[in-house]
Amino acid sequence: MDSNYIRIFDTSLRDGEQAPGASMTSSEKLEVARTLARLGVDVIEAGFPAASPDDLAAVQAIAAEVGQTPVEGRPQSEPPIICGLARCTRNDIATAWEGVKGARRPRIHTFLATSDIHLQHKLRMTRPEVVARAVEMVTFARSLCPDVEFSPEDAGRSDPQFLYEVLAAVIKAGATTLNIPDTVGYTMPDEYGAMIAGVIANTPGAKDVIISTHCHDDLGLAVANTLAGLRAGARQAEVTLNGIGERAGNASLEELVMAIRTRGEKLGLHSGIDTRQLCRASKLISRVTSYPVPPNKAIVGANAFAHESGIHQDGMIKNAQTYEIMRPEDVGATQTTLVLGKHSGRNAVSKRLAELGYPLEGEALARAFAEFKKLADRKKSVHDADLIALASDERTQAPELWTLQDLQVACGTTGLPTATVRLKGPDGKLHVHAAVGTGPVDASYKAIDHIVRSQVQLLEFVVSAVTEGIDALGEVSVRVRQDDQRSCHGHGTDTDIIVASAKAYLAAVNLVLSRETAAPVHAQKSSVGADASVS
Template sequence: MKSSSANYVRIFDTSLRDGEQAPGASMTSAEKLEVARALTRLGVDVIEAGFPAASPDDLAAVQAIAAEIGQTSIEGRPQAQPPIICGLARCTKNDIDAAWQGVKGAKHPRIHTFLATSDLHLKHKLRMSREEMTARAVEMVAYARSLCKDVEFSPEDAGRSDPEFLHKVLAAVIKAGATTLNIPDTVGYTMPDEFGALIEGIIKHTPGAKDVIISVHCHDDLGLAVANSLAGLRAGARQAEVTVNGIGERAGNASLEEVVMAIRTRGAKIGLQTGVDATQLCRISKLVSRSTSYPVPPNKAIVGANAFAHESGIHQDGMIKNAETYEIMKPQDVGATHTMLVLGKHSGRAAFSKRLTELGYPLEGDALLKAFNEFKKLADRKKSVLDADLIALASDERTTVPELWALDSLQVMCGTTGMPTASVRLRDPDGKIRSAAALGTGPVDAAYKAINGIVQLPVELLEFGISAVTEGVDALAEATVRVRHEEQRSSHGHGADSDIVVAAAKAYIASLNHVLSRQSSGRVQHSQSAPTEVPR
């Protein structure tokens, strides 16, 4: 799996485990499998597929990923071998057994177990002595090694642990069979110079450390996750634990795309390399954003909408003369593009399909026909349809959730006088048209009440967001909605339309379909998110 080069850095992606732990970012098994496929094409070395002991659904998702992704190479993957498939486990036999059940179907399985080493965690969380902690870690690493030859151990809160004690624990787990030592800055507390010194000290003072892989796992509470990860790698670590778009607990994790492109762009300074195909970074960023309903900020490094945008006249002048004046990497290097193929109402289906394929969103059959019809409607309302509009239209047709209920028509009345009213017609799962009308505090609220009157599925609205895909009054709008039904975990939906109320209605219907799809598969999980007001 690992390159023979001493300067090769393994990319360990934990989007499906730590990333999914971000509030409201949970994914279905189908969504996790789709992301795992994309991560494999991207060329990551390790996929942490989940926390199998957390729930039966998480175990099933890890098993599915191990069986498909962990067995054979996907076409286009940079490495010859399939990625390592990893499952997380606390230092207990039950967790380790569950992790092994999840990953054992992979060609290269790994069990990742962890236990805190900081005095703060030992005293207040674990209520264990240092001696008890060390004994537990050694026992469980040895047990994991009896099941799996690849075992990773993480001393949680290593950044705030006593270095001398940390060295003793790490030496002990190496003897017990650990093959990778992951050093987490669990709460994002350290500075880059501190974290680099921590890694350097571990390599220097831990017996056996030079015979295993040292890994870094940094959180972004102070905005230093990428800087700390790079400091650790430059100090001798050779695995970086990252997530797509930097999603994860609290402020998130080190961003995969930022770590990879920093190593690539500053290669002469850093002197390291990865096996990632950077041209797919923008594509997988959009996929993870859609799967989790976590939008990518426009100013996000590498993959944000503005990462290669220039508005200042001075900047534009420099770019015209030489792109290197204001761009330190080419947009094509990360799968972005400056090219705008302008499509209009006279464009045919062939040109539409070709451009979608070039953008990385190929559609076929009914999905292509439906997206093309929506494109024609949009083109009638806009002078030009931009790439971002096309991506939004294509994304609507690439959902992994079955379209049980579908919007047939929507009409709203609102203004400064009278009550906002919405009339809705939906196509039910049997293809029949059902209608309802309702009053609300605003057009979206009225539309949602009318939809509720038809579908009859009581849900609690947790989040609602809407944004313009492109500039101008005729911009395509994207809506995202997150709901919860009874004791289920939250479900999300997405919708796009030039009418913001229609986009909001599509997103709400998609979220209801998500709930119904989960019910039909028998999966019920909890969400702790707080409710929000119905949008007006």
Template sequence: MDEPGVDPKNVVRIFDTTLRDGEQSPGASLTSAEKIDIARQLARLGVDVIEAGFPAASPDDLEGVRRIAQEVGTADGPIICGLARANKNDIDKAWEAIKDAAKPRIHTFLATSDIHLEHKLRMTREQVVQRTREMVSYARALCEDVEFSPEDAGRSDPGYLVEVLTVAIESGATTLNIPDTVGYLSPDEYGALMEQLIAETPGGDRVIWSVHCHDDLGMATANTLAGLAAGARQAEVTINGIGERAGNTSLEEVVMAIHTRPTFYHLSTNIDTTQLARTSRMVSNFTGIVVQPNKAIVGANAFSHEAGIHQDGMLKHHMTYEIMTPETVGLSQSNLVLGKHSGRHAFRVRLKDLGVELGEDELNQAFDRFKELADKKKLVTDADIEALIADEFYGPEEVFSLAGLQVACGQPGMPTATIKLTGPDGQDHLAAAIGTGPVDAAYQAIDQIIATPATLVEYRVNAITEGIDALGEVTVRIRRNDDDSPRTFGGHGADTDIIVASAKAYLSALNKLLAYTGYQDRKPEGEASTVRVNAAVPAN
């Protein structure tokens, strides 16, 4: 967070594009409810700008951005930004989506590299300059806050960039973003480019300069910090570094570099760093993209020490091998948080400490789940509670819910699962199946009930906490077989029974697929559907 007396010129705006660029990660599809929850958490984290989506992409995207603008874009909240290509249709839809925010922003972009002009846009340099003038002016007539990005700036002619950016400023742009769209540049090159553009662009002192880097060569964070050192004061980032191809610059890495090295960078942010770990887990759970254990700041091993020399140093003084404390990023060193004798008030206070706000009915529901968990575990940790809350409230809107599961397995024998699901009609449906193992049998039984063509492409299990009674967390990814697009759907489940967690995760992913296909809006009778309930197995 900002320190008293910090020069405002040295405060870096954090522009989070998790909900736009991040969602473009293969498989990172999010429901509208999940986007709202992430946006609220980003506001709690303290980001300055939320790029909420690409409204022209689809009516659903437009409506999702509109809801974020209305519900999260309050006067004391972040700027809500919508992305638009440099054409009137996109800009109109972006404005329609964000206009209800207290602080709206239109972000429009147009490629400037010769390779993009020749092969993608099929436009001349002069045509791009003219389009920039027209579309930035058009956006500014609608919205006072306009950001312009010359796409693929990292491979563009710097002299030509100056020409385009000058026109953008003259036309009313208030922020100029310089994207290394394909992660091509080195830190020295990117820093030098930013210095040149800031120094040579007329009117450059009247705008905020922004950096947007991709991680194709593993240098996104280094490039972003180089750009900030060169004078940029906005960093475009995503939670966990998710994004196209190898991803975007990681928000937590940039923020903690600035936070940990204030005497080197002489910069600050408005981020509440204690919310970083929770935000990371939320995005990972919702997208189904697991954070690698050795990921900086938020990885499972980021504050773990196994080597004897390291352990000896840590026992003597934590700064021997840690340059920041776990508490700084929102991780707790305490193992025991609550137990089966804890009351509702203590549970409510702990949720508040974790940044979780629930209504009275939701609190009662969560407390019941907590007591069930506490009866199974001696110690209930913060991670257990967060996983419980994510499993209970942050999943997709349920079309099918798990009503019962029983498995038989071992050697010799045939792994068998019997499963009961409650369908959208309120009826229970039973199925039994044999598989190569209990999880496979459970999934085959689910497939018998939910007759949708989907393929399991990824399955991961993680023990959230230590011990034999650890809460198990499962993430899966499925692909719809009859869809020409490579779209995948992630699911998440948590339970002390790993088979139950597996079933929950698979159902979570299937529910996302069903919501995507419009299943909930279909009448029981009428048009044919590739998604149906197998009526041969009612639980009567």
């Protein structure tokens, strides 16, 4: 094989399933295996066949289907290797073989601890006994299957000289892949890289087999340790989708693969993964295990390609490379998201409004942006629907003869619903009035009517939520009429539905009043126009 090619060994269906509460049914495992094959993983560790009859059946089903026929569009020309895990016992190894033998390329993966702490407290075996057991079981596995992987469990805390001894013995017994696990996530990247380099340099026969990494994330170093191991000469990486697994989990497949792809020139490595499938695979494993993906998760999290800061958004609008080191489409994400919040700038808001079909400029944009900032102070995120509502407010805004300055209401099961309204009039003066109504909206409308001296009739009142959630922006639409004139519409938006109601009503009233004052002017203009045309 290409000496710089990294085999991706996915153990989501085995180690990943060992995460508390992450167990999957046979049908779910088969669905995940199909996705992993499309993704282009080289090895699928389909399960631990000796763990239960259902696990055995799942591995057999995966071997018979996914392990037999290459998936159309898969980067590799052959189906993935289907692997089953087994302890170093005859029963486990025989059962693992029953699980994987239906695959075109089967593998048995067996393991035995090599650290003194495991030997003393868990296995209660001596070092010579461990070597003898490992050789015996690898020999047995090799008699069944041509591809055998051996893992010295807790290699990260094992004596290096004893580690080399065990590995040399299993190579002679027929192991084709040596997996060096940092089982408890204890090592640092320099330590793990040195351990891999030490295995290659000091184990007879190591250069004739594949050396693999398997790192846990107890200290948050799983991907860093894996990369250190690959740079030291390992050519297989054991990973899981979303990094699920025992305790803090495993090295994340998507993070490792994108690190290799993004920093390919520095690392000099590459894989056969179709990275455009990463988001889809991540969502699938999240769904079947009920393990949600954190928004800030690298590569596949909801915020991985989201920008809220105004400085960042401005840079992204000018050139995406200012703040993104990979393209969202490279991992199957739909697009970069400029999350609009209180840190967003006018440029980002203007761009998004234009994309939504509401281009605003000049004073209209200034007013909409001011309302956006007010809204952003009350909400964590401003959604497209919020922006559309704000833009609609600006586009349909009636002449502001009267503007709402303040509104305070008192209501409930006791007392009379009361509203105090302060408006700024056409003369620039403030006018305040309090009124009692059947409810807070009715009281607000009566107070407005008293101040502006309007006699309009409310014909229609509609309330709706622009977005979801407790902090949703509410939108109110009203239709009013004065005397026998044509009805006028008004609408208002606010996170406070009473305030939105007052804004909508005042907008409609302003439109009625503006028509009253405009009528004689229009008539005069018509007369002048007629005279001018005669001359």
